[in-house]
Amino acid sequence: MNDSKYSSATEAELGFLKEIVRMLPAGVTVHDDRGDLLLVNDAAAALLGIDGSRPLHDLAQRQEACVQALRGGRSVVTEESLQSGAARQVLLTTHRPVRLAGRDLLISASSDITEQKNFEDQLFRSAYFDELTGLPSRRVIEHRANSILSRDNSGDRFALAFLDIDNFKHINDYYGHSVGDALLVELSKRLGRDLRDSDMLSRISGDEFLLLLSPIETQQEVAEFLQSTLQRLTAPFFIDHSEIFASTSVGVSLYPDHGRSFEVLRQNADIAMYRIKNSGKGTAAFFDASMEREALARTRIEQSLRLAILEKRFCCAFQSKVDIRTQAVKGIEALVRLRDDEGVIQAPGSFINLAVELGLIDELTHLVLAEIVKSIDLINDTFGADATISINVAAKQAGNPEFMRTFAQALDDTGFSQRFMIEVTEDAFVAKSHFQAEILPMFRKLGVGISIDDFGTGFSSLSALADITADEIKIDRSFITDIHKRPRSQGILRAIESLSEALGIAVIAEGIESYEELAYLQAATKIRYAQGYYFARPIFLEELKLATPASSESRGSMASRPAQQNRQGYSRASGYRR
Numbered sequence: 013m014n015d016s017k018y019s020s021a022t023e024a025e026l027g028f029l030k031e032i033v034r035m036l037p038a039g040v041t042v043h044d045d046r047g048d049l050l051l052v053n054d055a056a057a058a059l060l061g062i063d064g065s066r067p068l069h070d071l072a073q074r075q076e077a078c079v080q081a082l083r084g085g086r087s088v089v090t091e092e093s094l095q096s097g098a099a100r101q102v103l104l105t106t107h108r109p110v111r112l113a114g115r116d117l118l119i120s121a122s123s124d125i126t127e128q129k130n131f132e133d134q135l136f137r138s139a140y141f142d143e144l145t146g147l148p149s150r151r152v153i154e155h156r157a158n159s160i161l162s163r164d165n166s167g168d169r170f171a172l173a174f175l176d177i178d179n180f181k182h183i184n185d186y187y188g189h190s191v192g193d194a195l196l197v198e199l200s201k202r203l204g205r206d207l208r209d210s211d212m213l214s215r216i217s218g219d220e221f222l223l224l225l226s227p228i229e230t231q232q233e234v235a236e237f238l239q240s241t242l243q244r245l246t247a248p249f250f251i252d253h254s255e256i257f258a259s260t261s262v263g264v265s266l267y268p269d270h271g272r273s274f275e276v277l278r279q280n281a282d283i284a285m286y287r288i289k290n291s292g293k294g295t296a297a298f299f300d301a302s303m304e305r306e307a308l309a310r311t312r313i314e315q316s317l318r319l320a321i322l323e324k325r326f327c328c329a330f331q332s333k334v335d336i337r338t339q340a341v342k343g344i345e346a347l348v349r350l351r352d353d354e355g356v357i358q359a360p361g362s363f364i365n366l367a368v369e370l371g372l373i374d375e376l377t378h379l380v381l382a383e384i385v386k387s388i389d390l391i392n393d394t395f396g397a398d399a400t401i402s403i404n405v406a407a408k409q410a411g412n413p414e415f416m417r418t419f420a421q422a423l424d425d426t427g428f429s430q431r432f433m434i435e436v437t438e439d440a441f442v443a444k445s446h447f448q449a450e451i452l453p454m455f456r457k458l459g460v461g462i463s464i465d466d467f468g469t470g471f472s473s474l475s476a477l478a479d480i481t482a483d484e485i486k487i488d489r490s491f492i493t494d495i496h497k498r499p500r501s502q503g504i505l506r507a508i509e510s511l512s513e514a515l516g517i518a519v520i521a522e523g524i525e526s527y528e529e530l531a532y533l534q535a536a537t538k539i540r541y542a543q544g545y546y547f548a549r550p551i552f553l554e555e556l557k558l559a560t561p562a563s564s565e566s567r568g569s570m571a572s573r574p575a576q577q578n579r580q581g582y583s584r585a586s587g588y589r590r
Contacts, residue, residue: 039122047075081107082118102129142215145200153214157274170226171234174281178259178293180219238296259294283307329550343400390556402433410436420454430459489523496532
């Protein structure tokens, strides 16, 4: 065998192998036992920045890792993170120690998985962190709480606070969702200020947050911290050239006093938060046993409400809108009432807000319309065939195009849509929504009138009133009560009356209960129409069926009986309205 022949073949083969290694798509390097590079192929040079195509990475950490892998004497698969300024590159590398010609060498093969890792990080963040605020998600704070609970150490105490932004929907509607999102970001920053590393703030839904304070010593310590946090929130937020005020209601439960599991503690904090919502908002309250009883009662009401809708145990009462000069009935308002299991009429305050919250108000509104259609002959006989019929639409419904389209169709299907007037609160008009541009034209096309209910209690603005295309405004009874004694209310009333007259919008004074209030309106204003117990209490269908008016005279006596009814003691306290 010719040695020179085999020697030349070996050199050719080595050169061929070197070329193959150079062209491999994976980055291949060879390090010696000091971590020095002996061989780098083109792909590795590009990955490490050695070829000059990108900024050179700091390779000191990689060099040390290679020495450790070589000393370990075993193959290792690892992820390498190379940092160059703000840029991060991740490599998946296999290290394999070999001994060649008496030397210990490390052969490494690397591939770039930066894009894959970025995608994995994105998935991780979307699963465990809120995209808008960057706060941990519910599952993260639940895991942290369960970790504390699993220690089973009676000495470990913590507080779980449930925070809800007050009136956030109104802020969203009025300023727009982009401003609402920006508010959430800024508010989360204020909430997160002064937290310890062991504490955690989490956004668990649209405007709801959970706050874990751990460890704690006393309830007073938690109360003082939350008080300072809420005080911080009283300062306005300046967003998109708008000055926005946003308060937060907070309910707090303590471990182990108020529960020994995350879910029980969360529910109890939620219950405490709802107590605040119902009693003033903007403060904090700790859970107690009485709240649990209230929550159980609320659950029973909720179940009763669902059953009542299923069994159609709702009825309508009708209250007239009266011309204060002639006592003639201009129109009527349909007021929904609930009969409980014993047939007792329940005040709307006990179920309307809950129906809105549970998403049952749409079905309830359609039930009211069905009751009107079924009783239209009785309504005509009692109030007159020309009287308009007003139906209340909740603010949440007014901003829901899907519901409003179905409701408009239902009104059209009655065959007398021009008789109807929908009453909405003023924020449906002045909010940055599509109500006037998209929803209002549907009802105008059907001849349905538009009334602004409770004017003066929401986002009132006389300048905004100039842009509203309504048929009537109903001045809230808080302005009308004792109007003859209140000069300030009189001035506001004159301003509204003057602008409404210029715009051709009818004005209705709500809540007339005394002759003095009526006398002032007749003598000092041009207001023509009013509604209230001084004229007539709401009349139920059963009463309409019992009454058999044969003339307009008897019709008027049923719909409007001023002094007599007032003497009988009908009052605002018993005048339940939707």
